[in-house]
Each structure stands twice: as structure tokens, then as C-alpha cells.
Amino acid sequence: MKLNPEKYNRKITQLCPICGSSEMEHAEDSEIVKCIGCGKELTNDELIQENGVSIDAHVNEVKEELTKDIQKQFNDMLKKAFKGSKNIRIK
């Protein structure tokens, strides 16, 4: 079995649509992916399609997290800016 490093960059687990097992066997030199749990055979494309919803959910989760982090940083920046101006007193 050849290792494809690109597959491990994306931390998305592909699950069998029949039994939900994450143990899928990728046959060499073939688009066929076989579920070790129930023996169901799918093409790579079918598997991606079946897992499409969960991949979308995963992407949305990451986006949400990123937006929150950016917002937090921006809020901190604003707070600091306002804190500075409060220290300025008109005599």
C-alpha cells in the first residue's frame, strides 16, 4: 500500500456510509475502497460524495473557529487602543 502524504494533511476521516466504520481499505492501483467493517466496496468518488456533508461541516467548524479568533484579536486591539486614550486627560 502506497502512502499518499496529501491524504494525511487533511484530517478528515472518511466513514463507511453503511456501517459507519472508519477503517477503509484502499486497494492499490484502483479507485475501489473497501470497508473492513462490512465489506462494502465503493469508488473513491462515491466515498467522497457520501462523506461530503461531514466534510462541509468540518470546513464550517474551522471557519467559525478562525472567525472567532480573528474577532477576539480585533477586540483586544480595540480595547488596548481605548485603554490608551483613557489615560489621556485634559488638564
Ligand SMILES: [Zn+2]
Ligand atoms: Zn462498512
